[in-house]
Amino acid sequence: MNKINDKIAIIGFGASGFGTYLGLKQKGFKNIYIYNLTHFKKKVEINEWNNKNLIENYKYLKNKLGFINTANTKTYFGKILKNISSGNSKIYDNQIGGGLLNFWGGVLQTFDQNTLRSCLQINDLNEYYLKVSKNIPITQIICQNSDKSLYANQQNIKCQSYIDLIDESINKHSSEIVKKDTILAFSENKNHDNCHCVIGCLKHKFFNTNNLSLDNNVNFINEEVKKINFEKNIIISNKSTQVFDKIFLNAGPYYDQKILIESSENLENSIRVKDSCSFIFPIFFKGKLNKNKVDFGLTNYIIGIKDKDVNIGHAQIYPPLDHINKSIFPYYFWDKFNFLKDISVNRLLWARCYLNDQYSHIKEFKNNKHVKIIKNNKIKTIQKKFFKIIKRNIQNSNLYPINFLINSNTSAHYAGDFEHIKKNILKQSEGHFNKKIIFNDSLLWKKLPSESPTFTIMANALRNTDLYL
Helix, strand or coil, rough: CCCCCCCCCECCHHHHHHHHHHHHCCCCCCCCCEEEECCCCCCCCCCCCCHHHHHHHHHHHHHHHCCCCCCCEEECCHHHHHHHEECCEEEEECCCCCCCHHHCCCCCCCHHHHHHHHHHHHCCCHHHHHHHHCCCCCEEEECCCCCCCCCCEEECCCCHHHHHHHHHHHHHCCCCCCECCCEEEEEECCCCCCCCCCCCCCCCCCCCCHHHHCCCCCCCCCCCHHHHHHHCCCCEEEEEECCCEEECCCCCCHHHHHHHHHHHHCCCCCEEEEEEEEEEEEECCCCCCCCCCCCCCCCEEEEEEEECCCEEEEEECCCHHHHHHHCCCCCCHHHCEEEEHHHHHEEEEEEEEEEEEEHHHEEEEECEECCCCCCCCCHHHHHHHHHHHHHHHHHCCCCCCCCCCEEECCCCCEEEEEHHHHHHHHHCHHHHCCCCCEEECCCCCCCCCCCCCCHHHHHHHHHHHHHHH
């Protein structure tokens, strides 16, 4: 029986780790230990923007990033997200801690009932979405599809005007396009009016679980968990060994499996991870430029794509990020490339597309390497169909989708390969994890949807504390 003074461990403090913490906190548990790697610390603080501070920001980032790399969405204050790769395949590997949230665009999406049922075998998370939304810094809802705003009423960001143009031009009577709610969780700083960049900005506190309001009695253990002794509830890290009453595993599908394999004696097996198929194509704006347009680029317009009433994926449409250009060129060139800027920043939108579970890649890890073990020959065909659906539903002659598809090696949306895990990895520990260890992330999802999973991972982790405690 669970006691309020139980010593509880949370391994990993990203989306599922924070959702787990919220559930434990609401029930009154106080003896909580969170295993999370040390976060990268800023050495420069900027409280107010002026041109001098803006230049210093990018000089600092350039020094940290080097000549080749840019301050893109896989950069965190000059720290670049590394990856594990083999051949042409890779998966993002976060050495900083906090899941992938440090490298995250801040977009939250709810899963509809059919998606929840297919991947989690549940029908409704609305209660838990609402509980999570009250504990994270939701900035605003950009696109609102629901009848009323459940999760936020702030409107703090000046949206890039092309997003409204896209919204107006989408054929609203089409059965092929489904408008999706777009919720932004970005920063504790509510004043974004003069924000010059998004990722790698030294001014703001980014959405990060460690920046959120936590009880003072929460104990952070900045160590890497190596294995778990299931019989004695012992966590063995790279620096210490501790006993707990209950353990929540929230380290992500890859690291969850890695810990489980290391924890099971004589179990030699591979790790399999589902990775969404994702690709990008540009949309060119041919009309008259709006001189007063806002350069803020984190605003996403999200639509679901249907083929013969079957959801095949979704697309995020967003403008280029001006801070990437600033991170490429020295500051004394910023005003010298207006022609290139008019083409690359002012006139381009990007559609980042994700395909549903049936088109996911399954990547197998063995001996610290992985190879793609499923090569889906239908992907190219469905990608072309995906592009055509978007193109014929944009009813504006000034917006021209370009048939130039750029494939991504990895989407950073992961789930475990359910059948492989149940059969090959949990077979020796199944009797233990039901009582002593609980999985709260996407390790045991039956399917990997195309939607951004962050909000659902948080809500489901909170829900699981109700079920198991």
